[in-house]
Amino acid sequence: MSNHPVRPGRKRSEESRLAILTAALELTAELGYAGLTVDGIAARAGTGKQTIYRWWPSKADVLFDAMAAKADLFVPIPDEGHFAEDLRRFLTASFALAAKKPLGDALRALMAHAQLDDEFRARFWKSFLQRRREALGVLLDRATARGELTASAESVADIVFGVIWYRLLTDRPLDGQLAEELVTLLSGRVSA
Amino acid sequence: MSNHPVRPGRKRSEESRLAILTAALELTAELGYAGLTVDGIAARAGTGKQTIYRWWPSKADVLFDAMAAKADLFVPIPDEGHFAEDLRRFLTASFALAAKKPLGDALRALMAHAQLDDEFRARFWKSFLQRRREALGVLLDRATARGELTASAESVADIVFGVIWYRLLTDRPLDGQLAEELVTLLSGRVSA
Amino acid sequence: MSNHPVRPGRKRSEESRLAILTAALELTAELGYAGLTVDGIAARAGTGKQTIYRWWPSKADVLFDAMAAKADLFVPIPDEGHFAEDLRRFLTASFALAAKKPLGDALRALMAHAQLDDEFRARFWKSFLQRRREALGVLLDRATARGELTASAESVADIVFGVIWYRLLTDRPLDGQLAEELVTLLSGRVSA
Amino acid sequence: MSNHPVRPGRKRSEESRLAILTAALELTAELGYAGLTVDGIAARAGTGKQTIYRWWPSKADVLFDAMAAKADLFVPIPDEGHFAEDLRRFLTASFALAAKKPLGDALRALMAHAQLDDEFRARFWKSFLQRRREALGVLLDRATARGELTASAESVADIVFGVIWYRLLTDRPLDGQLAEELVTLLSGRVSA
DNA sequence: GGTTAATCGAGACGGTACGTCACGTCTTAGT
DNA sequence: ACTAAGACGTGACGTACCGTCTCGATTAACC
Numbered sequence: 001m002s003n004h005p006v007r008p009g010r011k012r013s014e015e016s017r018l019a020i021l022t023a024a025l026e027l028t029a030e031l032g033y034a035g036l037t038v039d040g041i042a043a044r045a046g047t048g049k050q051t052i053y054r055w056w057p058s059k060a061d062v063l064f065d066a067m068a069a070k071a072d073l074f075v076p077i078p079d080e081g082h083f084a085e086d087l088r089r090f091l092t093a094s095f096a097l098a099a100k101k102p103l104g105d106a107l108r109a110l111m112a113h114a115q116l117d118d119e120f121r122a123r124f125w126k127s128f129l130q131r132r133r134e135a136l137g138v139l140l141d142r143a144t145a146r147g148e149l150t151a152s153a154e155s156v157a158d159i160v161f162g163v164i165w166y167r168l169l170t171d172r173p174l175d176g177q178l179a180e181e182l183v184t185l186l187s188g189r190v191s192a
Numbered sequence: 193m194s195n196h197p198v199r200p201g202r203k204r205s206e207e208s209r210l211a212i213l214t215a216a217l218e219l220t221a222e223l224g225y226a227g228l229t230v231d232g233i234a235a236r237a238g239t240g241k242q243t244i245y246r247w248w249p250s251k252a253d254v255l256f257d258a259m260a261a262k263a264d265l266f267v268p269i270p271d272e273g274h275f276a277e278d279l280r281r282f283l284t285a286s287f288a289l290a291a292k293k294p295l296g297d298a299l300r301a302l303m304a305h306a307q308l309d310d311e312f313r314a315r316f317w318k319s320f321l322q323r324r325r326e327a328l329g330v331l332l333d334r335a336t337a338r339g340e341l342t343a344s345a346e347s348v349a350d351i352v353f354g355v356i357w358y359r360l361l362t363d364r365p366l367d368g369q370l371a372e373e374l375v376t377l378l379s380g381r382v383s384a
Numbered sequence: 385m386s387n388h389p390v391r392p393g394r395k396r397s398e399e400s401r402l403a404i405l406t407a408a409l410e411l412t413a414e415l416g417y418a419g420l421t422v423d424g425i426a427a428r429a430g431t432g433k434q435t436i437y438r439w440w441p442s443k444a445d446v447l448f449d450a451m452a453a454k455a456d457l458f459v460p461i462p463d464e465g466h467f468a469e470d471l472r473r474f475l476t477a478s479f480a481l482a483a484k485k486p487l488g489d490a491l492r493a494l495m496a497h498a499q500l501d502d503e504f505r506a507r508f509w510k511s512f513l514q515r516r517r518e519a520l521g522v523l524l525d526r527a528t529a530r531g532e533l534t535a536s537a538e539s540v541a542d543i544v545f546g547v548i549w550y551r552l553l554t555d556r557p558l559d560g561q562l563a564e565e566l567v568t569l570l571s572g573r574v575s576a
Numbered sequence: 577m578s579n580h581p582v583r584p585g586r587k588r589s590e591e592s593r594l595a596i597l598t599a600a601l602e603l604t605a606e607l608g609y610a611g612l613t614v615d616g617i618a619a620r621a622g623t624g625k626q627t628i629y630r631w632w633p634s635k636a637d638v639l640f641d642a643m644a645a646k647a648d649l650f651v652p653i654p655d656e657g658h659f660a661e662d663l664r665r666f667l668t669a670s671f672a673l674a675a676k677k678p679l680g681d682a683l684r685a686l687m688a689h690a691q692l693d694d695e696f697r698a699r700f701w702k703s704f705l706q707r708r709r710e711a712l713g714v715l716l717d718r719a720t721a722r723g724e725l726t727a728s729a730e731s732v733a734d735i736v737f738g739v740i741w742y743r744l745l746t747d748r749p750l751d752g753q754l755a756e757e758l759v760t761l762l763s764g765r766v767s768a
Numbered sequence: 769g770g771t772t773a774a775t776c777g778a779g780a781c782g783g784t785a786c787g788t789c790a791c792g793t794c795t796t797a798g799t
Numbered sequence: 800a801c802t803a804a805g806a807c808g809t810g811a812c813g814t815a816c817c818g819t820c821t822c823g824a825t826t827a828a829c830c
Contacts, residue, residue, distance in 0.1 A: 006828070006829095007773080007774070007827090007828080008771095008772065008773050008774070008827060008828040008829060009772080009773040009774025009775065009826075009827060009828075010773085010774050010775040010776070010825065010826040010827060011774085011775075011826075011827070012774090012775070012776095013775075013776065016775095016776075016777095032308075033307070033308060034308045034309065037815085037816060037817090038816075038817075038818085039815085039816065039817085040816095042777095042778095046777080047776085047777070047778095048775095048776065048777045048778060048779085049778090049779090049817095049818080049819095050775090050776085050777090050778095050818095050819085050820090051775080051776065051777080053818065053819085054775080108307045109307055109308070111304075111307070111361060112303075112304035112305070112306075112307035112308055113304070114304075114361070115225075115300045115301060115303070115304035115361060116224075116225060116226045116301070116304055117226065121363065125362065129362060150377060151373045151376070151377050152369075152373060155355075155369075155370055155373040155374070155377075158355050158358055158359060158370065159351055159354065159355055159374075159377075161358055162351065162354030162355040162356075162357065162358035162359070163347075163350050163351055163354040163355075164354075165354065165357065165358050165361070166350055166353055166354035166357050166358065167350060167354070169303060169306070169307065169357070170317065170321060171313065171317075177344075177347075178347055178350065181343045181344060181347040182347070182351075184343070185342060185343050185347075185351075185377060185378075186377075198796095198797075198798095199796095199797095199804075199805085200796070200797060200798080200802095200803060200804040200805070201795080201796065201797085201803080201804035201805030201806065202794065202795040202796055202804080202805055202806040202807070203795070203796065203805095203806075204806070204807095205795095205806070205807070208806090208807075208808095229784085229785060229786085230785080230786075230787085231784085231785060231786080232785095234808095238808080239807080239808070240807065240808045240809060240810090241786095241787080241788095241808095241809095242787095242788085242789090242806090242807080242808085242809095243806075243807065243808080245787070245788085246806075246807095390822095390823075391778080391779085391822095391823095392777060392778040392779070392822070392823065392824080393777080393778040393779030393780065393821080393822065393823090394778080394779055394780040394781070394820065394821040394822055395779095395780075395821075395822065396780065396781095397780070397781065397821095400780090400781075400782090416692075417691075417692060418692045418693065421810085421811060421812085422811080422812075422813085423810085423811065423812080424811095426782090430782080431781080431782065432781065432782045432783055432784095433782095433783090433812095433813080433814095434780090434781080434782085434783090434813095434814085434815090435780075435781065435782075437813070437814085438780075438781095492691045493691055493692070495688075495691070495745060496687075496688035496689070496690075496691035496692055497688070498688075498745070499609070499684045499685055499687070499688035499745065500608075500609060500610045500685070500688055501610065505747065509746060509747075513746060534761060535757045535760070535761050536753075536757060539739075539753075539754055539757040539758070539761075542739050542742055542743060542754065543735055543738065543739055543758075543761075545742055546735065546738030546739040546740075546741065546742035546743070547731075547734050547735055547738040547739075548738075549738065549741065549742050549745070550734055550737055550738035550741050550742065551734060551738070553687060553690070553691060553741070554701065554705060555697065561728075561731075562731055562734065565727045565728060565731040566731070566735075568727070569726060569727050569731075569735075569761060569762075570761075584800065585800020585801060586799065586800050586801035586802070587800085587801075588800095588801070589801075589802070592801095592802075592803095613789085613790060613791085614790075614791075614792080615789090615790065615791085616790095618803090618804095622803080623802085623803070624802060624803045624804060624805085625791095625792080625793090625803095625804090625805090626792095626793085626794085626801095626802080626803085626804095627801080627802065627803080629792065629793085630801085
């Protein structure tokens with residue numbers, strides 16, 4: 001009944017898995033995503049290249065796993081009673097995530113890679129972008145139920161993530177003022 | 193008085209320049225940006241690779257020049273009397289641009305490349321992104337003067353371009369409904 | 385006890401090695417050394433260029449190995465009892481070697497290459513020219529012991545190889561008459 | 577009747593001709609023949625590349641002309657009364673030539689180039705090697721008339737030039753002892 | 769306890785594209 | 800006609816990574 005039928009043979013090395021993820025993150029921080037190579041990861045991790053190719057389809061997937069392992073990418077937002085505060089918290093958490101040192105750069109790189117590799121694009125959408133939308137969706141559903149939204153949930157999501165990604169990709173910081181203006185605009189409330 | 197003092201030597205070949213730009217655009221359409229190579233451009237254009245490297249720093253710059261040569265990237269928006277209509281026209285023109293066949297894909301690729309190449313990122317910002325912001329800026333200045341804006345000009349620009357790029361990069365179409373919601377939200381007016 | 389401690393990793397491909405040597409020799413015969421390129425060898429051999437660069441420092445080294453593999457470059461001369469006959473046999477064997485079709489041309493090319501590449505010059509001296517001198521040295525030692533030499537062993541070697549190379553490099557055949565005159569002059573004997 | 581019919585247009589620039597020859601010699605001395613390029617000569621000489629290609633078939637021909645302009649390549653040997661002394665003087669003059677700093681290296685390079693370029697090989701033979709043989713030929717004719725030769729004139733020439741070139745090409749100095757041994761061997765005389 | 773099978777590190781392999789270099793030719797304006 | 804300057808098409812260079820393929824060794828489940 002298990003989907004992990006007991007197979008003979010050596011088990012996957014947890015040590016190698018971690019070494020690879022660590023190496024990927026370190027190398028991205030040191031050389032940038034453009035300087036990240038599978039050979040480089042393998043060398044740094046003390047691993048064979050095959051071990052990487054066996055478990056990840058591309059170096060972008062390695063990097064994504066590495067990020068997911070090091071950071072909480074999907075922070076839940078408790079119900080604060082009204083959308084303005086919910087959104088403020090969501091934005092604050094998201095801005096903090098993007099500002100974290102190797103994280104913002106890595107996300108930019110993954111979004112870039114997604115434009116060049118159709119298969120990764122699909123995986124990135126499903127495993128990250130869509131899940132982020134769903135996290136925001138929880139807030140939007142609550143707001144919709146309360147009649148607090150000034151635009152369709154779909155558009156609000158596109159505005160929120162659009163602004164975040166646009167600032168990230170154009171290398172401009174995500175500051176508190178922007179958050180407040182978004183809250184005001186999207187919740188129909190004046191900020192505190 | 194001329195900034196082109198007469199220099200000796202053979203003049204740059206206009207024929208080669210055009211052949212290269214055409215080849216770059218064709219190959220991007222046929223193979224995608226990932227399949228675009230300098231060797232490929234040179235072969236298709238019937239030029240030497242050196243001729244490409246002599247005049248462009250990277251294949252992304254070639255592609256950008258090719259796009260700029262084929263499409264009007266900076267459409268001016270006449271004063272329609274109020275911001276809602278100005279913005280509607282700006283969005284319609286921008287959405288149309290992004291939907292044009294090889295153009296949207298090329299823009300996605302250039303934004304991606306900008307994430308991997310710092311020098312290109314600066315050039316792309318100056319020669320495209322910033323100029324697009326300035327085009328929108330004209331509208332925003334008019335609206336500010338009339339007191340029509342619901343948020344700071346800076347944030348409005350980030351929202352407009354953020355939504356456009358986010359939809360583009362996540363491969364989802366830019367539809368009329370989105371435009372109307374943006375107009376309503378940002379101009380404080382109910383759409384016609 | 386082995387000087388080949390077991391190393392991990394895939395073994396060097398004997399098949400590729402042979403294909404490269406064969407291709408190098410064929411292409412030299414077909415196009416001349418000037419037309420011999422690493423790209424060409426790799427294409428003909430069905431290998432990657434890296435495989436060539438991994439194992440040989442230059443195309444001249446490839447060609448030398450190819451020659452060494454196909455021909456007996458260092459024929460031993462049995463003791464014939466007196467230097468005149470020893471030398472005659474050495475010359476006959478050497479002349480035959482130089483006259484063999486792709487061999488003479490290849491040797492000319494390698495000597496030429498040695499003039500343009502200091503590192504290859506050193507390798508060519510050690511792996512070919514010096515070993516040829518040592519082969520002749522055996523004969524000269526026997527002759528010295530018997531008191532048959534008309535000049536110092538060093539000078540005799542320079543004369544023998546000098547004449548061979550000079551004729552080769554000036555594209556003039558090495559004929560039997562020359563051999564006889566050398567034998568007479570250097571052994572102090574009248575030829576049979 | 578003149579073989580220099582008066583032609584219209586600008587005369588060949590003597591200044592450029594000299595600058596090119598000087599540059600060729602300097603660059604060969606500084607970088608070695610392998611580092612000698614037509615672009616380099618033109619840049620150093622302050623000349624267009626076309627001017628070089630108009631007057632010389634290859635960079636080797638430029639270098640040969642440069643050498644010929646700087647050194648007396650064909651020193652005549654006065655009749656000293658007997659072959660031994662004639663030969664000694666010829667060898668001394670030749671050894672000195674080969675030892676002169678940029679000259680020996682340049683000669684090595686030209687001989688090498690001749691192996692890779694059939695047309696240059698023919699020109700080099702006619703304009704240098706053969707003329708050197710003729711210079712020696714004068715001595716050999718005198719010796720033949722006096723019955724002093726120990727081998728055919730042809731073979732003696734091959735031995736003399738063979739030894740010189742072989743030592744030169746294998747980067748070993750031409751010393752006085754070698755000269756004496758050659759004199760002894762070829763003139764049938766004991767050296768002074 | 770031997771057999772079978774999956775994994776591991778290492779590293780060689782066939783490829784593709786890179787960005788550079790030098791070639792020899794052509795074009796320009798000027799002498 | 801010749802010159803300096805320099806852009807051009809061509810083709811080879813040597814390097815970097817790619818993703819795949821042996822190797823021999825190690826580790827686990829199965830018989």
